[in-house]
Amino acid sequence: xxxxxxxxxxxxxxxxxxxxxxxxxxxxxxxxxxxxxxxxxxxxxxxxxxxxxxxxxxxxxxxxxxxxxxxxxxxxxxxxxxxxxxxxxxxxxxxxxxxxxxxxxxxxxxxxxxxxxxxxxxxxxxxxxxxxxxxxxxxxxxxxxxxxxxxxxxxxxxxxxxxxxxxxxxxxxxxxxxxxxxxxxxxxxxxxxxxxxxxxxxxxxxxxxxxxxxxxxxxxxxxxxxxxxxxxxxxxxxxxxxxxxxxxxxxxxxxxxxxxxxxxxxxxxxxxxxxxxxxxxxxxxxxxxxxxxxxxxxxxxxxxxxxxxxxxxxx
Amino acid sequence: xxxxxxxxxxxxxxxxxxxxxxxxxxxxxxxxxxxxxxxxxxxxxxxxxxxxxxxxxxxxxxxxxxxxxxxxxxxxxxxxxxxxxxxxxxxxxxxxxxxxxxxxxxxxxxxxxxxxxxxxxxxxxxxxxxxxxxxxxxxxxxxxxxxxxxxxxxxxxxxxxxxxxxxxxxxxxxxxxxxxxxxxxxxxxxxxxxxxxxxxxxxxxxxxxxxxxxxxxxxxxxxxxxxxxxxxxxxxxxxxxxxxxxxxxxxxxxxxxxxxxxxxxxxxxxxxxxxxxxxxxxxxxxxxxxxxxxxxxxxxxxxxxxxxxxxxxxx
Numbered sequence: 001x002x003x004x005x006x007x008x009x010x011x012x013x014x015x016x017x018x019x020x021x022x023x024x025x026x027x028x029x030x031x032x033x034x035x036x037x038x039x040x041x042x043x044x045x046x047x048x049x050x051x052x053x054x055x056x057x058x059x060x061x062x063x064x065x066x067x068x069x070x071x072x073x074x075x076x077x078x079x080x081x082x083x084x085x086x087x088x089x090x091x092x093x094x095x096x097x098x099x100x101x102x103x104x105x106x107x108x109x110x111x112x113x114x115x116x117x118x119x120x121x122x123x124x125x126x127x128x129x130x131x132x133x134x135x136x137x138x139x140x141x142x143x144x145x146x147x148x149x150x151x152x153x154x155x156x157x158x159x160x161x162x163x164x165x166x167x168x169x170x171x172x173x174x175x176x177x178x179x180x181x182x183x184x185x186x187x188x189x190x191x192x193x194x195x196x197x198x199x200x201x202x203x204x205x206x207x208x209x210x211x212x213x214x215x216x217x218x219x220x221x222x223x224x225x226x227x228x229x230x231x232x233x234x235x236x237x238x239x240x241x242x243x244x245x246x247x248x249x250x251x252x253x254x255x256x257x258x259x260x261x262x263x264x265x266x267x268x269x270x271x272x273x274x275x276x277x278x279x280x281x282x283x284x285x286x287x288x289x290x291x292x293x294x295x296x297x298x299x300x301x302x303x304x305x306x307x308x309x310x311x312x313x314x315x
Numbered sequence: 316x317x318x319x320x321x322x323x324x325x326x327x328x329x330x331x332x333x334x335x336x337x338x339x340x341x342x343x344x345x346x347x348x349x350x351x352x353x354x355x356x357x358x359x360x361x362x363x364x365x366x367x368x369x370x371x372x373x374x375x376x377x378x379x380x381x382x383x384x385x386x387x388x389x390x391x392x393x394x395x396x397x398x399x400x401x402x403x404x405x406x407x408x409x410x411x412x413x414x415x416x417x418x419x420x421x422x423x424x425x426x427x428x429x430x431x432x433x434x435x436x437x438x439x440x441x442x443x444x445x446x447x448x449x450x451x452x453x454x455x456x457x458x459x460x461x462x463x464x465x466x467x468x469x470x471x472x473x474x475x476x477x478x479x480x481x482x483x484x485x486x487x488x489x490x491x492x493x494x495x496x497x498x499x500x501x502x503x504x505x506x507x508x509x510x511x512x513x514x515x516x517x518x519x520x521x522x523x524x525x526x527x528x529x530x531x532x533x534x535x536x537x538x539x540x541x542x543x544x545x546x547x548x549x550x551x552x553x554x555x556x557x558x559x560x561x562x563x564x565x566x567x568x569x570x571x572x573x574x575x576x577x578x579x580x581x582x583x584x585x586x587x588x589x590x591x592x593x594x595x596x597x598x599x600x601x602x603x604x605x606x607x608x609x610x611x612x613x614x615x616x617x618x619x620x621x622x623x624x625x626x627x628x629x630x
C-alpha cells in the first residue's frame with residue numbers, strides 16, 4: 001500500500017512539507033506567475049522586506065559574473081598595463097588597477113568564479129556526506145551514532161585552519177582539491193544538523209505508521225525522513241556558503257588556495273595589503289565585494305533558516 | 316569531584332584519538348622528509364636511506380606512532396631537522412605571544428559584547444536593538460584578516476595611533492607591548508564579539524521572561540540591578556560554552572593575524588613550518604594546539620557545576 005504523503009497531520013511547529021503539487025491550469029502566463037508567487041509565499045512566508053531582496057539580488061549578480069566571466073565585456077584579468085599601475089577607481093579603470101596594472105573589476109569578476117565554484121562544491125560535499133551520515137546516525141542510533149559522534153568530536157578538536165592547512169598540503173591546490181578539503185571540513189557540522197533534525201522527525205506518528213505498515217527501512221529513510229530533513233539542511237547551506245567564502249579567502253590570503261595566475265578575492269586582498277599606505281583601494285575593493293557577498297549569504301540564509309530550524313539544544 | 320573522575324576516560328580517549336589523527340595526518344603528507352632535508356637534486360639513494368634510518372622513518376607506522384607518543388608524553392616532541400631546535404622549546408618560546416593575543420581578544424570581545432547584549436535585550440525590538448543586531452550581523456561577515464586590513468588602514472596608516480606590524484615583548488616595555496598587541500587583538504576580537512553578542516542577547520531575552528524577574532521588578536529592584544544580578548548570571552552559561560568552543564576560531568584567526576602583523580607566535584610558527592614542510596614541527600604544534608583546545612573545553616564543561624547548582628546536583 002503506498003503511503004500518501006499528503007494526508008499527514010502536522011503540528012504547527014513542524015517544518016512545512018516539501019513536495020507540493022502546484023497545478024498551473026490552462027490559464028496564461030499571468031496566472032502562472034501568480035500561482036508561483038503564491039507558492040513562494042507558502043514556502044517562505046511573506047514580509048521578507050527590501051533588505052532580503054537586495055541581498056538576493058547581489059548574490060544573483062555575483063553568480064552571473066562567475067558564470068559569464070569569460071564572455072562579459074571586461075578586460076583581461078592577467079594583462080599587466082604598467083602605466084595604469086595602482087590607479088584609483090574611476091580613472092583609467094572602473095574599479096582601479098592593482099600593483100601590476102591589472103584591471104581590478106575584471107579580476108573581481110574572474111575571482112568570483114573561484115569563490116562560487118568552491119562554495120557550491122564544498123557545501124555540496126559536506127551536505128551529501130555529512131547529511132547522509134547524520135540521517136543514518138539519527139535513525140539507527142546506538143553504537144553507530146556514538147562512534148560517529150566520537151569521530152566528529154575528534155575532528156572538531158582541531159582548529160579549522162590547522163586542519164585545512166594540513167589537508168591542502170596533502171591533496172594539493174587545484175580548484176577541486178581546495179573544494180574537497182573545505183568540503184571535508186564541513187562534514188561534522190552537517191552531520192550534526194541532519195542528526196538533530198532526524199531525531200525529531202523519527203518520533204513523528206507518520207514514521208511509526210509507515211513502520212507499522214511494513215515499509216522497508218530504505219523506504220522510510222528516503223520517503224519519510226529525507227524530505228523532512230532536507231529543508232532545514234538546505235536552509236543551512238547558504239550560511240555555510242558564506243563561511244566557505246571566508247575560509248577560502250583566508251586560505252587564498254595565505255597564498256595556499258588555487259594557485260596564481262588565477263585571481264581570487266583573498267589573493268587580491270593579500271596583494272592589496274602590500275600597497276596599503278599608497279593605494280588603499282587595491283585592498284578595499286575586493287574586501288568590500290567579499291564583505292557584501294558574505295553579508296548577503298548570511299542575511300538570506302538566516303532568514304530562510306529561521307523558518308526551518310530545529311534547535312539542537314532542545315534534544 | 317566524582318564528576319571529574321567520570322569524565323576523565325572520555326578526555327583521555329579523545330586525546331589519544333586526537334594524537335593518532337595528528338600523527339596520521341602529518342605522516343601521510345606527500346614528500347619524503349629525508350629528501351626535503353637533503354635537497355631534491357643530486358643526492359644518492361644511499362644517503363637518503365641512511366637519513367631515513369637515522370630519523371626512524373623506515374619503521375612501521377604504528378611503531379613510530381607509539382614511539383612519538385611516548386616521548387610526547389614526557390614533553391619531548393623531537394628536534395626540527397631543519398633548524399635543529401627542539402620542537403617543545405620552539406613552541407614554548409612563542410606561546411606567550413599567542414596566549415596574550417588570544418586572551419586580549421577574548422577580553423575585548425567580552426567587554427564589548429556583554430554591555431551591548433544587555434542594552435539590546437533590555438530594549439528588545441526597539442530601534443537601538445535593531446541597530447546593535449545589524450552591527451553584529453555586519454561584523455560576523457568580516458573575517459579577521461579583512462578586519463586587520465581595515466584597522467591598519469584607519470588606526471595605523473591614517474591616524475598613526477598604533478604600529479602596523481611588529482612585536483615588543485612585555486618585559487622590554489609594557490606600554491609598547493600593549494600598543495603592538497592592540498591592533499592584532501582587536502582584529503581577532505571583532506568576529507568573536509558578534510558571536511558572543513548574538514548568543515547572549517537571545518539568552519537574556521528568554522531569561523527576562525522568567526517569573527523571578529517579574530518578582531524582582533515588583534519588589535522595586537532597580538533595573539540595572541535586575542540586569543546585572545538576576546539576568547546576566549543565568550544567561551551566561553551558553554556564552555561560556557561558546558567562548559570555549561570558539562577557541563578553535565581564535566587560534567585559526569591567530570595563524571593569519573600573526574602572519575599579517577609579523578608577530579612571533581605559535582600560529583606563525585605553524586604556518587611557516589607547513590610552508591617549509593618541517594613535519595616534526597607541524598606534528599608537535601598541531602598536537603599541542605588540539606590538546607590545549609580539548610583540555611580547555613573539558614575545564615569549561617566542569618566549571619558549569621561550579622556555577623550552576625542545577626548541574627551540580629543533577630545526579
